[in-house]
Amino acid sequence: MNALQQLGHNALVALQRLGRASLFLWALLxxxxxxxxxxxxxxxxxxxxxxxxxVIVVVAGLFVGMVLGLQGxxxxxxxxxxxxLGVMVALSxxxxxxxxxxxxxxxxxxxxxxxxxxxxxxxxxxxxxxEMMAVDPLKRVIAPRFFAGVLSMPLLAAIFSxxxxxxxxxxGVGLLGVDAGAFWSQMQARVDFYEDIMNGVIKSIAFGxxxxxxxxxxxxxxxxxxxxxxxxxxxxxxxxxxxxxxxxFVLTALMFGEV
Amino acid sequence: MQNTRxxxxxxxxxxxxxIAALFMLAMKVSNLNAFANVDGYEVSxxxxxxxxxxxxxxxxxxxxxxxxxSAIDFDQEDxxxxxxxxxxxKYDRLPTDTSASIxxxxxxxxxxxxxEPGGEELFLKDGDQITLTQSAMVLEQIIxxxxxxxxxxxxxx
Amino acid sequence: xxxxxxNLVVVRGLTFKFGSRVIFDGIDxxxxxxxxxxxxxxxxxxxxxxxxxxxxxxxxxxxTLYVDGHEVPRLPRGELFELRKRMGxxxxxxxxxxxxxxxxxxxxxxxxxxGLPEAMVRDLVLMKLEAVGLRGAQRLMPSELSGGxxxxxxxxxxxxxxxxxxxxxxxxxGQDPISMGVLVKxxxxxxxxxxxxxxxxxxxxxxxxxxxxxxxxxxxxxxVGQGTPEALRESDSEWVRQxxxxxxxxxxxxxxxxxxxxxxxxxxxxxx
Numbered sequence: 001m002n003a004l005q006q007l008g009h010n011a012l013v014a015l016q017r018l019g020r021a022s023l024f025l026w027a028l029l030x031x032x033x034x035x036x037x038x039x040x041x042x043x044x045x046x047x048x049x050x051x052x053x054x055v056i057v058v059v060a061g062l063f064v065g066m067v068l069g070l071q072g073x074x075x076x077x078x079x080x081x082x083x084x085l086g087v088m089v090a091l092s093x094x095x096x097x098x099x100x101x102x103x104x105x106x107x108x109x110x111x112x113x114x115x116x117x118x119x120x121x122x123x124x125x126x127x128x129x130x131e132m133m134a135v136d137p138l139k140r141v142i143a144p145r146f147f148a149g150v151l152s153m154p155l156l157a158a159i160f161s162x163x164x165x166x167x168x169x170x171x172g173v174g175l176l177g178v179d180a181g182a183f184w185s186q187m188q189a190r191v192d193f194y195e196d197i198m199n200g201v202i203k204s205i206a207f208g209x210x211x212x213x214x215x216x217x218x219x220x221x222x223x224x225x226x227x228x229x230x231x232x233x234x235x236x237x238x239x240x241x242x243x244x245x246x247x248x249f250v251l252t253a254l255m256f257g258e259v
Numbered sequence: 260m261q262n263t264r265x266x267x268x269x270x271x272x273x274x275x276x277x278i279a280a281l282f283m284l285a286m287k288v289s290n291l292n293a294f295a296n297v298d299g300y301e302v303s304x305x306x307x308x309x310x311x312x313x314x315x316x317x318x319x320x321x322x323x324x325x326x327x328x329s330a331i332d333f334d335q336e337d338x339x340x341x342x343x344x345x346x347x348x349k350y351d352r353l354p355t356d357t358s359a360s361i362x363x364x365x366x367x368x369x370x371x372x373x374x375e376p377g378g379e380e381l382f383l384k385d386g387d388q389i390t391l392t393q394s395a396m397v398l399e400q401i402i403x404x405x406x407x408x409x410x411x412x413x414x415x416x
Numbered sequence: 417x418x419x420x421x422x423n424l425v426v427v428r429g430l431t432f433k434f435g436s437r438v439i440f441d442g443i444d445x446x447x448x449x450x451x452x453x454x455x456x457x458x459x460x461x462x463x464x465x466x467x468x469x470x471x472x473x474x475x476x477x478x479x480t481l482y483v484d485g486h487e488v489p490r491l492p493r494g495e496l497f498e499l500r501k502r503m504g505x506x507x508x509x510x511x512x513x514x515x516x517x518x519x520x521x522x523x524x525x526x527x528x529x530x531g532l533p534e535a536m537v538r539d540l541v542l543m544k545l546e547a548v549g550l551r552g553a554q555r556l557m558p559s560e561l562s563g564g565x566x567x568x569x570x571x572x573x574x575x576x577x578x579x580x581x582x583x584x585x586x587x588x589x590g591q592d593p594i595s596m597g598v599l600v601k602x603x604x605x606x607x608x609x610x611x612x613x614x615x616x617x618x619x620x621x622x623x624x625x626x627x628x629x630x631x632x633x634x635x636x637x638x639x640v641g642q643g644t645p646e647a648l649r650e651s652d653s654e655w656v657r658q659x660x661x662x663x664x665x666x667x668x669x670x671x672x673x674x675x676x677x678x679x680x681x682x683x684x685x686x687x688x
Binding site for chain 1: 468471473497498500501503504505507508509511512513514524525528529570573577
């Protein structure tokens with residue numbers, strides 16, 4: 001009986017949080033028009049959210065691409081199909097790994113930083129102080145960070161995929177001697193712009209929204225102590241990563257399922 | 260202010276890099292460049308069975324791609340598939356008695372339309388129809404026929 | 417409310433509950449214009465909560481309060497924000513924006529609200545920084561400031577929009593005697609020069625009595641004593657006398673022993 005009550009309690013608490021998070025998202029979206037009048041705020045945040053995540057995304061993309069090249073080659077060569085390496089690398093990256101891995105890295109790098117920053121601002125009464133100065137922290141602090149994340153994510157995912165394809169090229173053509181012409185031409189023949197690339201972009205936009213939303217909400221909703229902020233930061237990484245993977249399944253099923 | 264400028268420059272570079280990456284994916288990785296040149300002249304052909312042919316499948320002569328499938332319809336009077344193809348305008352000297360066949364690249368690969376030029380003096384132009392066609396080889400049918408013929412061989416012995 | 421001509425802040429029957437905990441239980445306060453009013457009491461009596469109620473960040477469970485004739489809990493958001501532009505608040509930590517320099521912190525409310533040209537903003541910021549004696553520190557970042565300096569910068573920011581009142585949340589806590597002296601002088605001077613109304617929330621008896629015109633003593637959600645500092649020191653309530661004189665022995669219930677210890681240390685220090 002006690003366990004049942006505990007379960008019910010937890011469910012209610014989770015539901016409440018979800019409700020708060022939804023209202024919060026709505027308030028953020030309402031902040032968009034005033035943000036467009038103050039672009040420097042957005043640019044500043046695109047820097048700290050997007051540009052600072054660039055190095056990890058490029059390095060990870062290169063290695064993931066190279067590993068795909070190596071692994072793909074050893075599998076394909078058994079079927080005499082190593083010319084299809086380009087297709088395999090490009091499709092895996094563009095459809096799945098680009099958006100998903102970039103979003104996971106983004107959650108770890110930028111998401112946790114966002115939560116910690118906002119949580120600390122809350123703990124040190126900076127948000128409260130702004131409110132008392134008649135400045136809405138949602139519009140001044142949170143909205144620029146949110147939209148910077150939403151904007152940066154597709155760009156980061158595209159960079160990840162592009163660098164990954166190059167990594168696959170380096171491994172496949174450079175190291176293992178796959179024909180360069182076959183690598184590119186097979187890729188171009190089989191990767192569809194709308195079916196594959198645009199769907200990848202749509203995925204990365206969805207991931208950008210979800211990851212940044214979780215990150216800024218966890219920061220804003222954090223218990224304003226150092227312990228609360230560190231817990232919120234951990235929660236951001238865990239929830240955002242799980243949300244990305246779950247959402248990826250749903251989106252993949254929707255996009256490629258009906259064809 | 261120096262700092263602001265640096266940040267703005269780096270953000271600009273980041274956005275450019277992101278868009279360049281998308282552009283590279285579109286142009287170098289996918290088939291977008293192939294159907295960027297949509298203009299060309301259209302010819303159509305009727306097939307009994309087009310198998311796995313899709314819009315944007317390749318049209319080639321002697322292995323050289325000269326166009327793309329732009330539309331696939333079904334003619335309810337002849338009960339045949341009507342495939343409309345867009346051919347690159349620089350290949351404007353295809354004889355009117357050119358035949359079109361649906362081939363498969365490799366055993367399990369994509370299907371495409373292959374042209375076999377004939378000997379006519381007149382050339383195909385926009386809106387023409389290719390009458391000599393050969394349908395797709397459907398693997399199941401071939402295997403089915405093979406088994407059937409083997410079975411009937413066995414029965415007649 | 418008729419007495420809002422003399423009194424900038426009027427509190428009537430204010431009750432605030434946090435869950436099942438009663439923070440305020442029907443308190444009445446009148447804060448006179450142009451004066452320094454102190455709200456005192458042991459820690460945990462919700463003094464900071466009172467400031468948040470006045471600033472409209474939270475709503476009372478029952479009762480109401482007026483600031484300059486506006487009933488704060490009922491103000492729509494837009495009007496509340498307008499009212500807040502005329503209220504300054506000094507947080508305990510200073511609440512400076514950590515990613516902005518001292519100059520930009522003080523300029524922040526001006527840039528957000530005044531729409532003044534940048535040259536004028538600069539002049540105003542330098543004036544406010546000069547008033548708190550930190551014009552030389554304008555390029556420093558908040559992390560480079562000592563606690564006392566951070567509070568002075570926050571004070572400069574709080575007066576940037578020339579408000580009608582300033583709320584000080586524990587301005588003396590954790591300060592060395594010198595910066596404490598500086599803050600006492602600043603609060604007194606600013607109040608006199610700018611014609612502000614000041615509300616100080618504190619439990620530092622000596623410093624607060626030195627500058628307050630009128631003191632309310634809160635304990636366990638009720639007003640247990642009020643009057644001028646002199647009158648309170650001679651109060652007939654044994655509890656209030658003990659609090660004001662900071663003697664260790666007396667009728668105080670030792671609910672928060674650590675805090676009492678701190679008070680004792682601080683009042684000893686001041687006596688030296």
